[in-house]
Amino acid sequence: MSRASILYVIPALGGPPPEFALPRLRRHGDVHALLFAPPSPAVEPLLRGWCTSLRCLRPDAVMPDAIVDAARQVRADAVVAFSEFAIVAVAAACQQLGLRGPGPNVVRSRDKVEMRSIWQQHGLPGPAFVPVRSLADLHRAGGELRKPFLLKPSWLAGSQGQVIIHETTDLGAAWRTATTAIEEMDRIRLHDCMSLGRGTQFIAEEIIEATTESWYDVEGYGDYVSVEGVVVGGRYFPISITARLPTIPPFVELSFHAPTVLSAEKQRRIEALARAAVDSLGLDFCGTHTEVKLQRDGGLCLIENAARLGGAMIPRLVYEAFQVDLIDLLTRALLGEPLQIPEPMLTSTGSGTAVASLMMIATDAQGRPWTAHPEFLPDRVDWERLTGPDTQVEVVWSQTRPSGSPMPVFSSTAGTRNYAGTLLLRGSHPLALQRDCYRILDGLEVALKEAALRRDAPHNVISVASHGVANATADATP
Numbered sequence: 001m002s003r004a005s006i007l008y009v010i011p012a013l014g015g016p017p018p019e020f021a022l023p024r025l026r027r028h029g030d031v032h033a034l035l036f037a038p039p040s041p042a043v044e045p046l047l048r049g050w051c052t053s054l055r056c057l058r059p060d061a062v063m064p065d066a067i068v069d070a071a072r073q074v075r076a077d078a079v080v081a082f083s084e085f086a087i088v089a090v091a092a093a094c095q096q097l098g099l100r101g102p103g104p105n106v107v108r109s110r111d112k113v114e115m116r117s118i119w120q121q122h123g124l125p126g127p128a129f130v131p132v133r134s135l136a137d138l139h140r141a142g143g144e145l146r147k148p149f150l151l152k153p154s155w156l157a158g159s160q161g162q163v164i165i166h167e168t169t170d171l172g173a174a175w176r177t178a179t180t181a182i183e184e185m186d187r188i189r190l191h192d193c194m195s196l197g198r199g200t201q202f203i204a205e206e207i208i209e210a211t212t213e214s215w216y217d218v219e220g221y222g223d224y225v226s227v228e229g230v231v232v233g234g235r236y237f238p239i240s241i242t243a244r245l246p247t248i249p250p251f252v253e254l255s256f257h258a259p260t261v262l263s264a265e266k267q268r269r270i271e272a273l274a275r276a277a278v279d280s281l282g283l284d285f286c287g288t289h290t291e292v293k294l295q296r297d298g299g300l301c302l303i304e305n306a307a308r309l310g311g312a313m314i315p316r317l318v319y320e321a322f323q324v325d326l327i328d329l330l331t332r333a334l335l336g337e338p339l340q341i342p343e344p345m346l347t348s349t350g351s352g353t354a355v356a357s358l359m360m361i362a363t364d365a366q367g368r369p370w371t372a373h374p375e376f377l378p379d380r381v382d383w384e385r386l387t388g389p390d391t392q393v394e395v396v397w398s399q400t401r402p403s404g405s406p407m408p409v410f411s412s413t414a415g416t417r418n419y420a421g422t423l424l425l426r427g428s429h430p431l432a433l434q435r436d437c438y439r440i441l442d443g444l445e446v447a448l449k450e451a452a453l454r455r456d457a458p459h460n461v462i463s464v465a466s467h468g469v470a471n472a473t474a475d476a477t478p
Contacts, residue, residue: 003029003030004028004029004030004077004078004335005029005030005032005074005075005076005077005078006025006028006029006030006031006032006076006077006078006079006080006331006335007032007034007067007070007071007074007076007078007079007080008021008022008025008031008032008033008034008051008080008081009034009067009079009080009081009083009086009089009090010033010034010035010036010081010083010086011036011037011081011083011085011086011193012036012037012085012188012189012190013083013085013157013190013416014082014083014084014085014086014157014311015081015082015083015311016082016309016311016312016313016314016315016316016327017312017313017316017396017398017399017422018043018046018047018050018398019046019398020315020316020319020327021082021315021327022046022047022049022050022051023050024325024327024328024331025050025080025327025331026050027328028328028331028332028335028337029077029078029335030052030074031050031051031052032051032052032053032054032055032070032074032076033047033051033053033054033055034055034057034066034067034070035047035054035055035056035057036056036057036061036086036189036193037056037189038056040398041402042397042398042400042402043398046398052074053074055070059189063089063092063093063193063194063195064089064090064092064093064096064193064194067079067089067090067093068093068096068097071093071097071099072097076097076099077099077335078099078100078331078334078335079093079094079097079099079101079334080330080331080334081308082287082308082309082311082315082327083308083311084110084157084192084306084308084311085157085190085191085192085193086193087102087106087109087110087286087306087307087308088106088107088110088192088193088194088196088197089192089193089194090102091103091104091106091286091307092194099334100284100285100333100334100335100336101284101285101286101334102231102283102284102285102286102307103234103282103283103284103285103286105281105282105283105284106283106286106307108281108282108283109281109283109288109305109306109307110155110192110197110306110307111154111155111197111201112152112154112155112203112304113129113131113154113201113203115281115304115305116129116203116205118280118281119277119280119302121280122276122280124273124276124277124280124302125273125299125300125301125302126301126302127205127206127207127208127301128144128145128146128205128206129145129203129204129205129206130144130145130203130204130205131154131202131203131204132151132202132203132204133200133201133202134200135171135172135175137202137204138151138165138171138174138175138202138204139171141165141204142165142171145204145205145206146206147165147166147167148164148165148166148167148207149164149165149204149205149206149207150162150163150164150165150204150205150206150207150250150251151163151164151165151174151178151202151203151204152202152203152205153178153181153182153201153202153203154201154202154203155191155192155197155198155201156182156185156191156192156415157306157311159247159250159251159252159253159415159416160181160185160190160413160414160415160416160417161178161181161182161185161413161415162178162250162251162412162413162415163177163178163250163413164207164249164250165204177413178202178413179200181413181414182199182200186198190417208293208295208301208303209295209296210223210224210293210294210295210301211223211294211295211296212294213296214294214295214296214297214298214299215262215266215294215298216261216262217261218261218431220245220434220435220438221243221244221245221246221257221261221434222243222244222245222246222247223246223293223294224244224291224292224293224294224303225241225242225243225244225260225262225270225291225292225294226241226242226244226289226290226291226292226310226314227239227240227241227242227270227271227274227288227289227290227292227345228240228241228242228287228288228289228309228310228314228315228318228326229274229278229287229288229290229345230286230287230288230326230329230330230333230341231278231283231284231285231286231287231288231307232285232333232339232341233284233285233333234282234283234284236275236278236279236283236288237341237343238271238274238275238278238288238344238345239318239322239324239326239341239342239345239346240258240259240318240321240322240324240345240346240347241258241259241260241262241267241270241271241345241347242256242257242258242260242310242314242317242318243256243257243258243259243260243261243262243430244256244257245257245365245434245437245438246365248361248363248367248410248418249367249412250412252361252412252415252416252418253359253416254358254359254361254365254437254441255356255357255358255359255437256310256312256313256314256317256356256357257317257354257355257356257430257433257434258317258318258320258321258322258354258355258356259321259322259347259348259349259354259430260430261430261431264347264348266298267345267347268344268345268347269298269300270292270300271344271345273292273300273302274290274292277290277302277305278290278305281305281307283307285333285334286307286308286330287307287308287309287310287326287330288305288306288307288308288309289305289306289308289309289310289311289314290302290304290305290306291303291304291305309326309327309330310326312357312399312422313357313396313399313422313424314357315327316355316357316424317355317356317357320351320353320355320426321349321351321353321354321355322346322349322351323349323351324342324346329341352428353426353427353428354426354427354428354429354430354432354433355424355425355426355427355433356424356425356430356433356434356437357396357422357423357424357425358422358423358424358425358437358440358441359418359419359421359422359423360376360378360400360419360420360421360422360423360444361408361410361418361419361420361441362407362408362409362410362418362420362445363410363441364441364442364445365437365438365441365442369409369410370407370410370445371445372445372449373406373407373409374407374445374448374449374451374452375404375405375406375407375448375451375452376401376403376404376405376406376407376420376421376448377403377404377448377451377452377455378395378400378403378420378421378423379395379403380403380451380454380455381444381447381448381451382447382450382451383440385443385447386436386439386440386443386444386447387425387436387439387440388427388432388435388436390427390428390429390432391425391426391427391432391433391436392425392426392427393423393424393425393440394423394424394425394426395421395422395423396421396422396423396424397421399419399421399422400420400421400422401420401421405420407420407448408420423440425437
């Protein structure tokens with residue numbers, strides 16, 4: 001029996017680390033990578049080792065036609081993408097090819113205005129909002145919405161281009177800031193693959209009143225969570241909940257944690273809202289990532305949903321904490337292979353393993369920007385000095401700038417472009433990892449300065465990181 005052919009669509013931004021995703025795709029067939037930009041030096045060897053073929057699209061490639069053409073060339077049995085920026089184009093391509101995909105309603109899970117409208121029609125909790133396409137629309141929103149409110153692009157991801165509007169905010173200056181961020185993203189081609197998602201498309205929405213007081217029994221966690229899952233043939237399967245640390249203002253994400261320490265009963269309430277939200281969108285075959293705000297007195301409010309697996313490290317966190325392989329589930333669903341999906345949603349692990357991903361960023365845990373910007377030398381940082389004895393630290397090199405790169409200067413509108421890299425922390429208890437994430441965030445600036453001073457000395461301080469890499473990539477050798 002011949003192996004399946006899988007077209008893996010890879011934009012310039014988004015998706016899990018290739019050393020984690022590629023071996024899982026390869027188990028199900030020959031993988032053909034379709035790239036929107038040349039791969040980085042860290043990623044290219046992984047692609048060449050795991051993929052049967054690599055294609056890099058021209059900057060003027062038209063979507064979804066370019067995906068359809070590539071799929072036909074490799075006789076694809078499935079087209080898969082993990083990035084927010086590709087999911088609408090992939091859905092359209094799958095429809096043309098007659099393959100399983102997110103389906104014709106995928107825009108409901110991409111355009112934040114459409115998403116909020118659908119949820120409003122279904123009576124689901126969400127903030128008041130106004131679509132914004134112009135400065136005049138922003139002035140109208142200023143007269144209708146409670147301040148402060150958030151202005152954000154309706155088709156972007158990763159907290160890009162967000163501006164908070166206060167009572168004293170100059171709306172003209174805010175509009176210029178937001179649109180300039182969009183123009184910069186377009187210039188470097190960090191935008192949706194489909195032209196209908198580009199340009200000055202924004203949503204203004206009231207900031208959701210949130211608190212952890214009625215949810216967590218401990219301090220230090222963020223006031224929102226996400227529910228990871230898959231949709232198979234229109235049926236939604238929530239898998240697990242991912243916790244957070246508080247964001248850096250305005251809403252730059254820092255750290256994901258699994259499992260959550262929320263009680264099973266509280267997780268079930270979140271699961272029920274996520275189910276109603278995803279069911280209302282009418283998706284077909286896709287991963288899902290649904291974000292929910294926690295409110296006083298046990299209240300909940302929807303933030304947004306994506307018709308793809310959780311970004312960055314979330315699939316790996318779910319795999320290590322719960323032993324559920326989201327990439328394997330999604331690939332099986334797209335290929336029509338037998339599935340074993342846990343039901344109901346998992347609320348605890350049997351492994352005794354806690355994991356967290358942490359973004360390296362030039363602020364402390366409170367969002368205060370660094371006073372200096374030392375050279376980025378994560379391979380020379382003594383991570384053991386910043387963590388407890390039970391914590392392993394791994395630098396995720398495929399999502400990290402090369403050692404010796406400049407440290408990005410923090411910008412409130414840059415979102416994920418503030419990240420210098422990603423760490424994976426592994427231990428036996430979620431609270432220990434939470435504490436260690438704070439220690440790293442508050443100590444990284446000094447640790448990098450010390451690493452620069454030790455630059456020319458023999459270094460043997462990465463034994464913990466090396467051990468983590470060995471454990472994580474044991475199944476990632478071509």
